[in-house]
Amino acid sequence: MYIFDAITGAVLNQKQIVRPFLVSDIPCNDISGTIGVTGTPVIDPATDTVYLYTKTYADTQNGVYNGRYLFHALDINTLDERAGFPINIEGSVADNDATRYFNGGTHLQRPSLILINGIVYGGFGGHCDLVGPEKYMASPS
Numbered sequence: 547m548y549i550f551d552a553i554t555g556a557v558l559n560q561k562q563i564v565r566p567f568l569v570s571d572i573p574c575n576d577i578s579g580t581i582g583v584t585g586t587p588v589i590d591p592a593t594d595t596v597y598l599y600t601k602t603y604a605d606t607q608n609g610v611y612n613g614r615y616l617f618h619a620l621d622i623n624t625l626d627e628r629a630g631f632p633i634n635i636e637g638s639v640a641d642n643d644a645t646r647y648f649n650g651g652t653h654l655q656r657p658s659l660i661l662i663n664g665i666v667y668g669g670f671g672g673h674c675d676l677v678g679p680e681k682y683m684a685s686p687s
Contacts, residue, residue, distance in 0.1 A: 547625050561625040563618060564602035571610045571651070574674035585668060586658035594622045597666045599655045604636070613651025
């Protein structure tokens with residue numbers, strides 16, 4: 547994350563929030579190199595909080611099945627995480643189908659976030675127009 551001076555373009559603050567996910571861990575190149583923050587964050591001006599999703603890993607091991615998405619709330623001035631964040635959304639069950647769950651390795655968050663009445667909304671899709679881990683490769687042993 548970077549904070550820039552709007553007039554001069556000078557970097558005022560910067561911070562690496564997570565280790566970005568490697569595109570080489572998925573079977574297509576829909577984004578080049580690495581995937582960290584791809585959707586446009588949203589700022590709550592009342593609290594100076596920026597909300598965003600990051601694509602990373604559960605731990606130090608790479609791989610599509612180790613991919614995770616974290617939901618962050620950062621102080622817009624310091625880039626420090628707000629209390630209670632980040633939130634790991636891995637394994638969340640779909641509201642419209644209890645047999646479907648969120649898999650951070652195969653999903654991609656591209657659309658801008660929106661803040662409405664204190665709730666942040668974000669859209670997700672699948673890499674390479676594929677949905678679900680079964681579309682990528684055999685399950686890990």
